Amino acid sequence: MTDPITQTEAAAGSVPATSTRAVRRELRRQLFRSKTFIIGSLILLFWVFCAIAPGVVGTHDPSKQDPASKWIHPFFKEGHWLGTDRFGRDVFTRAIYGAREIMIIAPASVILGTAIGVVLGLAMGYFRGKLDDIISRVIEALMSLPVILVALLALTSLSGGRLTIILLIGFLFGPVIARTIRAAVITERDLDYVRAAELRGERSWYIMFVEILPNVFGPIVVEFTVRLGYAVFTMAGLAFIGFGTQPGSPDWGRTIFEERSSLLSDVWWPSLVPALALASLVVAINLVADAVQGLIDR
Amino acid sequence: MSTPALEFRDLRLAYVVRGHAREVLRGVSFAVQPGETYGLVGESGCGKSTAAYAAVRYLPRNARILSGEVHLAGRDVMSLDKHELRDLRANNASIVYQDPGQALNPTIKVGPQLIEAFRLIGLNKTESLGRAREMLKKVQIADPDSVLGRYPHQLSGGMQQRVIIAMALACSPQLLVLDEPTTGLDATVEAEVLDLVRGLRDEFGTSVLFISHNLGAIRSMCDRVGVLYAGKLVEEGSSQEVVDHPQHPYTVGLLRCLPRHGSRQSAQRLETIPGFLPLLGADLPTCVFVDRCPLASDKCRSTAPPWSADAGRLVRCHHVDRVDELAAAELPKGIPTVVDRSGAPLLVLDGVSKTFQQGGQSIKAVRDVSLALYPGETLGLVGESGSGKTTLAHTVLGLHDPDRADSITFNGTPLKAGTRSRPLEQVRGIQIVFQNPDSALNRRHSVRRIIGRSLKRLAALPKAEIDPELHAITAAVRLTDRHLDMRPSQLSGGLKQRVAIARSFAGKPRIVVCDEPTSALDVSVQAAILNLLGDLQRDRNTSYLFISHDLRVVRYLSDRIAVLYLGRIMELGPAERVFDGPHHPYTEALLSAAPSVDGDTRERIKLSGEIPSAVNQPAGCVFHTRCPRRLEGDICSTVEPELTPTPDGGVIRCHIPFDQLGGQPVSISFAER
Numbered sequence: 001m002t003d004p005i006t007q008t009e010a011a012a013g014s015v016p017a018t019s020t021r022a023v024r025r026e027l028r029r030q031l032f033r034s035k036t037f038i039i040g041s042l043i044l045l046f047w048v049f050c051a052i053a054p055g056v057v058g059t060h061d062p063s064k065q066d067p068a069s070k071w072i073h074p075f076f077k078e079g080h081w082l083g084t085d086r087f088g089r090d091v092f093t094r095a096i097y098g099a100r101e102i103m104i105i106a107p108a109s110v111i112l113g114t115a116i117g118v119v120l121g122l123a124m125g126y127f128r129g130k131l132d133d134i135i136s137r138v139i140e141a142l143m144s145l146p147v148i149l150v151a152l153l154a155l156t157s158l159s160g161g162r163l164t165i166i167l168l169i170g171f172l173f174g175p176v177i178a179r180t181i182r183a184a185v186i187t188e189r190d191l192d193y194v195r196a197a198e199l200r201g202e203r204s205w206y207i208m209f210v211e212i213l214p215n216v217f218g219p220i221v222v223e224f225t226v227r228l229g230y231a232v233f234t235m236a237g238l239a240f241i242g243f244g245t246q247p248g249s250p251d252w253g254r255t256i257f258e259e260r261s262s263l264l265s266d267v268w269w270p271s272l273v274p275a276l277a278l279a280s281l282v283v284a285i286n287l288v289a290d291a292v293q294g295l296i297d298r
Numbered sequence: 299m300s301t302p303a304l305e306f307r308d309l310r311l312a313y314v315v316r317g318h319a320r321e322v323l324r325g326v327s328f329a330v331q332p333g334e335t336y337g338l339v340g341e342s343g344c345g346k347s348t349a350a351y352a353a354v355r356y357l358p359r360n361a362r363i364l365s366g367e368v369h370l371a372g373r374d375v376m377s378l379d380k381h382e383l384r385d386l387r388a389n390n391a392s393i394v395y396q397d398p399g400q401a402l403n404p405t406i407k408v409g410p411q412l413i414e415a416f417r418l419i420g421l422n423k424t425e426s427l428g429r430a431r432e433m434l435k436k437v438q439i440a441d442p443d444s445v446l447g448r449y450p451h452q453l454s455g456g457m458q459q460r461v462i463i464a465m466a467l468a469c470s471p472q473l474l475v476l477d478e479p480t481t482g483l484d485a486t487v488e489a490e491v492l493d494l495v496r497g498l499r500d501e502f503g504t505s506v507l508f509i510s511h512n513l514g515a516i517r518s519m520c521d522r523v524g525v526l527y528a529g530k531l532v533e534e535g536s537s538q539e540v541v542d543h544p545q546h547p548y549t550v551g552l553l554r555c556l557p558r559h560g561s562r563q564s565a566q567r568l569e570t571i572p573g574f575l576p577l578l579g580a581d582l583p584t585c586v587f588v589d590r591c592p593l594a595s596d597k598c599r600s601t602a603p604p605w606s607a608d609a610g611r612l613v614r615c616h617h618v619d620r621v622d623e624l625a626a627a628e629l630p631k632g633i634p635t636v637v638d639r640s641g642a643p644l645l646v647l648d649g650v651s652k653t654f655q656q657g658g659q660s661i662k663a664v665r666d667v668s669l670a671l672y673p674g675e676t677l678g679l680v681g682e683s684g685s686g687k688t689t690l691a692h693t694v695l696g697l698h699d700p701d702r703a704d705s706i707t708f709n710g711t712p713l714k715a716g717t718r719s720r721p722l723e724q725v726r727g728i729q730i731v732f733q734n735p736d737s738a739l740n741r742r743h744s745v746r747r748i749i750g751r752s753l754k755r756l757a758a759l760p761k762a763e764i765d766p767e768l769h770a771i772t773a774a775v776r777l778t779d780r781h782l783d784m785r786p787s788q789l790s791g792g793l794k795q796r797v798a799i800a801r802s803f804a805g806k807p808r809i810v811v812c813d814e815p816t817s818a819l820d821v822s823v824q825a826a827i828l829n830l831l832g833d834l835q836r837d838r839n840t841s842y843l844f845i846s847h848d849l850r851v852v853r854y855l856s857d858r859i860a861v862l863y864l865g866r867i868m869e870l871g872p873a874e875r876v877f878d879g880p881h882h883p884y885t886e887a888l889l890s891a892a893p894s895v896d897g898d899t900r901e902r903i904k905l906s907g908e909i910p911s912a913v914n915q916p917a918g919c920v921f922h923t924r925c926p927r928r929l930e931g932d933i934c935s936t937v938e939p940e941l942t943p944t945p946d947g948g949v950i951r952c953h954i955p956f957d958q959l960g961g962q963p964v965s966i967s968f969a970e971r
Contacts, residue, residue: 192738196801199695199717200755201725214742 030295040287047281050096051103060090062097062250071262074269085270086262094250095277101251102281105165105244106231112170113231114224117177122208122216124178125185132182139175147172147234148241155243165244169231177223184216218296225289229282236278252278301372302329303473303505304336304353304391309366311352312579319362320579322348324529324586326366330473335499335506337520337537339513341552341820342791343575345529346509350477353507354391355383371472388418392466396478398458402450408461409446415468433464436501437494454908456487460494467498474499475507480515484682485847486905489891492519493904511820513553514893517541525549528576528586535611543625545613547591550624555825557854560877563832567630568825568854574790585616592624593617633832636674636839637857643670644808644841645694645708645728651701652686652693652865661912663689665865668941671809674835676842678856678873680849680888684909686865687845691811694843695728696720709808726756726805733814735794739786739801745772746782749800756805767804774837775800775830792823796830803834811843816851828855849892853877858948861885864912864920867941871948880959882952883927919953927960929953 031037050057060080066088074083074091082092124132151168158164188194189212197207238244239253247258252274259270309326312319322345330336338346351357352368355375368375371390378386395401403411409430416426434442437460450458459479466474476495480488492515499506510516516523516537523537525546533546544550554569573590576582585591585598595617603616615621652664664686671677679687692698694706699715706713708727714720732738739748749771753764769779775796786794795815802810812831816824828851834840846852852859853873860870861882869882876885887903905924910916916923922934933953941949944956952959 192732192734193740195697196730196732196738198697199725199730200752200805201717201720201722202755211740211743215740217742 027295031291034291034294036287037291040284040291043280043284044288047099047277047284048103050099054093054097054100058090058093058096060093062089062094063248065089071267082273083269085259086267091270091273094255095252095273098250098252098255098274098277099281101162101245101249102232102235102278105162105169105235106228109166109169109235110173110224110227110231112166113173113227114177114220116170116174117181117223118213118220120174120178121181122185122212125182126189126204126208126212128186128189135178139179142175148237151238151243152241155238160243162244165235165238169234172234173227173231177227180219180223181216184219185212188212188215222289222293222296225285225292229285229289232278232282232285300332302369303332303334303371304330304507305367305369306349306352307367307369309349309352309368310364311348311357311366312362312364313358314360314362315579318579319364321364322529322578323352324582326526326529326531328524328531328534330505330507332472332505333499333503334522335508335520337508337510337516337523338526339510339516339523339552340526341511341575341822343578344526346511346526347477349526350393350475350507350509353473353475354387354393356387356393389469390471391473391475392469392471393475393477394459394462394466394479396481398455398462398482399450401462402458404450407447407449408453412446412461412465412468415465419469429468430464433467434461436467436498437461437464438490439464454487455483456491456908459483459487459491463491463494463498467502467504470502471504473505473507475509477509478511479508480512481510485849485888486682486891488515489893490904492893495519512893513541513556513821518893525552528582530586530614531612532587532614533612539611545611545618545621546587546615547593547617547621547624548587550621551590552821554625554629555821557828557850560874561629561854562873563633563828563855564635565632567632567829567832569629570826570829571822585614593620633829633836635857636836637676638673638839639675641673642710643672645671645706645843647694648705648707649702650690650693650705652689652698653701659913662915663865663912664693667862667865667867669860669867669870671841671843673808673841674839675858676835676844676856678852678859679843679845679862680847680852680859681862682888682909683847684864684912685862686912687862688813689865690862691730691813691843691845694809695730695811696725722756722758727807728809728811729756729802729805729807730811730813731795731799731802731815734818735791735798736786736818738798739794741786744783744785745777745789745797748786748797749804752801752804771800771804774803774834790823791819792826795819795823795827799827799830799834803838803840806838807840809841809843811845813845814847817846817848824851831855849877849889861888864910864915866920867949867951868921869948869950869952871944871950872946875944875946875948880956882950883925883954883960884921886960887924887926919951927954 068088069080069084070086070088072080072084075081080090080092082095085091085094120135124135150172154168155164194207194211197211235244236253239251240257242257245251245254255274256271262270306326306328309323310321311323312321326349328336338349340346353370353375355368363376370386373386375383375386402408412430412433413426416429421429430446431442434445439445439457439460445453445457445461453461479495480491483491495506496519498504508516508519520537522535523540524531525533525540525548527548533540533544533549540549541553544553551569551571555571557568571590576586576589584600584602588594588598591598597616603614605612605614606618647667647669650664650667651662654661654663667690669677679690681687689698693700696713696715696717700706703715704712708724713724717725746768750764750768753759753767757767759767768782772779772782777793777796777800781789781793786797789797815831816827819827831842832855835842842855844852844855856873858871859873859876861868861876861884863884868884869876875881877889879886887905890903903926905926910920910923916935918935918937919925919939922928925934928934939951939953941951942956944950950956
């Protein structure tokens with residue numbers, strides 16, 4: 001005779017997998033079967049690798065100037081296969097080195113933003129009432145301010161360093177994430193397991209973090225990946241207006257900003273290459289986010 | 299005989315799950331004749347709904363037909379192309395789903411949705427509107443124009459289901475498929491909907507395929523019934539014959555799981571069907587029921603039983619001649635009651651009211667309820683939805699604050715409002731078993747964690763003692779240690795409810811509120827859970843506040859019963875008297891509405907209209923707007939009757955003198971076999 005428990009599951013029409021580990025394995029298997037996930041994560045892994053060991057991929061010294069060979073046209077001319085910029089620096093190598101800054105700031109700021117969002121969202125969704133009303137209005141007010149304006153204000157009054165950028169993006173994204181988490185928490189808090197916890201006299205923090213939090217993990221993961229893409233975007237935008245990195249840094253946003261004047265002299269490659277790099281990273285993150293979301297929503 | 303309206307010819311259907319075809323219907327053959335009502339009955343997971351959807355080829359993408367055919371109105375449904383299929387669905391068959399709230403589009407008014415159904419069959423706008431009005435009248439909606447102009451959420455569940463039925467009948471289909479059409483509805487509304495379907499069927503001559511797990515509804519609705527088990531029909535025959543004289547061991551088992559003939563738990567335990575339904579797609583070369591059958595012999599394990607036909611009865615069993623032994627067997631002995639009325643009551647409600655404020659309106663959900671619960675007693679709370687049962691229970695639990703503090707006394711001390719402000723002794727003293735174990739158990743926590751946390755909080759055990767107690771309590775609810783590390787999603791509905799029961803008993807509660815604990819479960823599982831609740835009560839001397847809309851279950855378990863209507867107690871008394879009479883006219887109507895497996899012995903008392911809103915409650919007796927026994931003159935509509943004591947220690951709220959109230963044994967039971 002087969003195991004009676006496995007039989008019951010079939011009777012109830014519930015998940016046929018037998019153990020939690022099997023469920024996870026199945027989830028992983030489905031992820032690796034999705035093309036969007038594979039393509040997205042390959043690109044992402046490439047940029048992560050570049051951020052860790054740019055010297056392996058890069059072909060030149062990113063900051064070595066050579067006025068003699070400035071503005072070399074791309075496609076394998078004179079050893080610079082994506083050409084050189086106005087100081088004769090190798091465009092390809094600079095794009096590779098430029099990944100590091102973004103790969104540190106974007107995840108760090110989104111982790112901060114998610115942490116803020118989860119705490120706020122749990123509190124708003126669980127307590128509802130006045131607390132929810134007040135925080136919601138504050139969030140709406142914050143979100144109606146143009147991002148660039150807030151950023152300018154913050155960065156001019158504080159130092160323009162890496163930490164400031166992380167804090168800034170984190171605090172900008174926190175409220176947005178909070179709204180999504182709040183919605184998920186609201187459906188959870190109406191379920192009877194929350195009533196049951198209240199009826200054993202559990203404290204609010206226990207109900208929020210131990211009972212509800214594991215059940216809203218799906219939306220948190222989705223929100224994290226989606227926001228990561230936006231963070232890259234925002235960062236590049238800030239760098240473009242001159243914040244966050246030192247002049248001469250190979251950072252993508254910075255490079256586009258500094259090289260844009262060359263566009264007028266028909267030199268498009270020093271700004272287009274980092275722009276494409278940026279685009280590929282954002283697209284890769286979105287592909288991964290899409291795959292994860294598709295799996296969790298089902 | 300003419301062409302059947304619907305015919306299944308040895309249909310084998312599988313769902314492909316991760317590359318494996320799992321067989322759900324294992325060769326199903328039956329025919330619904332024109333004008334006939336055919337019932338399909340069986341527990342969840344048997345393939346009932348799959349059969350319903352297969353009838354109109356409305357199947358999920360991973361469904362595969364392995365062999366066999368389905369003929370609808372003489373055409374092979376599986377061989378039609380897209381346009382023919384659409385045509386067939388538009389003109390020949392309609393489905394009514396289980397949940398009317400989800401079958402209507404919430405953003406569109408009822409009118410356009412209903413008119414669309416007529417437009418589909420080619421009528422123009424004005425004709426459609428006229429027909430829509432006409433059809434709403436046919437489904438007994440008194441004021442069609444106002445209903446047409448409303449959104450679905452502005453209608454009650456019963457009204458929504460009527461609209462759906464009107465929509466389904468728009469094309470005058472030859473076949474109407476009803477998939478558990480009354481499962482979410484109150485007994486009184488269910489009775490009306492079933493009456494309505496019966497009337498329309500006779501008027502239009504429609505054939506009906508009626509899917510239900512409720513044998514009572516099947517018996518009262520259907521001409522013939524097929525009993526489905528593990529994707530195979532095990533018995534077929536006229537519905538009265540099958541219910542009254544079942545010939546397959548599974549049918550016998552199903553019927554013996556139900557509390558019947560007004561039985562009480564103190565007199566007899568319920569029988570259960572041992573074991574579990576076979577896995578979907580399991581290989582079942584012999585009899586499908588063999589693993590759970592008390593009659594199973596070597597022959598049953600080696601050869602599949604044939605359809606043995608006998609005067610319109612078809613049974614798939616080797617031992618038809620021995621089935622009578624099962625039906626005649628003694629039911630197991632009852633669980634003695636432990637109610638102790640000698641001392642003070644454990645819980646006293648003294649004029650408890652609960653008013654909600656919403657948008658400047660006062661919703662009087664519970665009005666002036668007084669009752670007492672003794673140690674070891676089971677008090678049943680019955681009433682339609684909206685009668686305040688759950689609000690009352692939640693107020694006792696501390697989830698709501700009563701209007702007047704100190705109106706509830708537990709074990710001699712007034713209960714504080716709000717669970718968090720109550721001392722531990724009060725918190726653990728009153729616990730609850732929820733209706734739906736899926737929502738009541740945290741799906742991310744293991745069984746060990748769920749029960750262990752309650753032991754830690756409520757029993758306040760030191761760490762070292764939690765583990766032994768955990769094993770003791772899981773054993774008490776008949777779970778094994780193997781279940782401890784599983785998540786709720788890995789358990790069946792019945793096992794989940796056992797976990798929920800173990801959790802509520804962790805702190806050794808004096809009172810457990812049972813809020814429809816078995817309404818989400820199959821009858822065989824329900825029987826096991828009711829037995830378990832009885833055993834726990836006997837062993838631990840616990841009192842139950844038992845809420846249910848299933849009157850048979852309430853009667854089976856309860857020592858006393860309180861009938862609620864619009865937040866008021868209409869009647870309270872010993873279970874026998876409340877059921878057998880003399881009883882309140884409302885109780886009488888409730889009782890007569892429930893379809894019974896024992897056969898209806900008298901006319902149904904119809905309740906006209908809907909339960910009035912709790913905001914604008916009627917003057918006088920709140921029940922006078924629907925009361926079938928309303929007195930001459932205007933006393934009922936102007937003066938609210940007081941609760942009058944009855945000779946048996948209960949109370950009743952009616953202007954009619956006690957000895958003139960309705961009485962004789964009600965339809966719910968007593969048609970002795």
